[in-house]
Amino acid sequence: MNTKNTDLAEYGDFEQREQEVTAHIGKIEIKGLTEPILLSQDLSSGCGGKIWECTQIILEYLVWKREQSQHTLFKDQTIVEIGAGTGLVGLAVAKLCPDIKQMVITDQINMMSLMQENIKLNLLDALVKAKVLNWGEKIEQPELLNADVILASDCIYHEEAFPILVDTFLSLTTNEKTVIYLAYRKRRNADKRFFQLAKKKFEFVEVMEDPKREEYTRQGMRLFIVKKKAMK
Ligand SMILES: C[S@@+](CC[C@H](N)C(=O)[O-])C[C@H]1O[C@@H](n2cnc3c(N)ncnc32)[C@H](O)[C@@H]1O
Numbered sequence: 001m002n003t004k005n006t007d008l009a010e011y012g013d014f015e016q017r018e019q020e021v022t023a024h025i026g027k028i029e030i031k032g033l034t035e036p037i038l039l040s041q042d043l044s045s046g047c048g049g050k051i052w053e054c055t056q057i058i059l060e061y062l063v064w065k066r067e068q069s070q071h072t073l074f075k076d077q078t079i080v081e082i083g084a085g086t087g088l089v090g091l092a093v094a095k096l097c098p099d100i101k102q103m104v105i106t107d108q109i110n111m112m113s114l115m116q117e118n119i120k121l122n123l124l125d126a127l128v129k130a131k132v133l134n135w136g137e138k139i140e141q142p143e144l145l146n147a148d149v150i151l152a153s154d155c156i157y158h159e160e161a162f163p164i165l166v167d168t169f170l171s172l173t174t175n176e177k178t179v180i181y182l183a184y185r186k187r188r189n190a191d192k193r194f195f196q197l198a199k200k201k202f203e204f205v206e207v208m209e210d211p212k213r214e215e216y217t218r219q220g221m222r223l224f225i226v227k228k229k230a231m232k
Pocket of ligand 1: 055107
């Protein structure tokens with residue numbers, strides 16, 4: 001994945017990166033997509049106003065997986081992205097898989113205008129919606145419930161939010177077939193508390209088939225497919 005104004009490989013901790021970012025619109029080239037994603041980034045909206053490293057690994061994997069699936073990946077499926085930030089992952093997946101039923105990119109209220117701008121920049125208004133989804137809050141919007149797929153890129157970074165993040169995964173997986181694609185970058189030892197908590201309710205399967213896996217695990221990133229444990 002190439003970004004015109006940024007170099008993903010150079011990203012350090014969020015605190016460092018926050019100072020690096022100036023608001024701009026750039027072109028994000030993703031191998032496997034016929035056209036770049038136009039992306040407005042602006043950290044004045046919040047920490048998600050910048051693309052984070054895990055976007056690269058989840059997108060490259062999904063491009064590869066779609067090829068493996070003879071281009072049937074996510075066909076007719078409803079997808080919700082949580083903590084979407086700029087919305088890059090959801091937007092790129094909607095471009096990659098135009099035969100999905102619906103994509104809803106979600107985040108807190110402060111990210112809405114950036115996500116809406118990015119939907120418009122990519123002419124994806126018909127397929128992609130932006131909605132507020134605050135982790136830990138009761139989810140009532142019907143378009144967020146019973147999704148086939150949940151996408152979560154770089155959402156494990158704030159220890160205080162681990163319990164509400166797990167609650168949100170639980171609320172979004174009322175449908176037992178829902179699959180969560182979770183891209184994670186290790187930052188702190190405390191991250192293990194998220195996994196301890198989440199593993200009480202969910203099965204985590206690390207994606208081993210990804211041709212890029214070796215490369216990104218060296219940088220502390222991992223990709224999981226997560227499903228709710230069956231009720232006993
Ligand atoms: C590290 S950023 C990742 C953004 C994007 N997924 C990416 O990979 O570039 C984490 C995102 O989670 C969102 N977030 C943090 N706490 C949240 C909460 N309590 N409810 C909803 N979203 C939250 C932030 O606004 C931010 O957009």
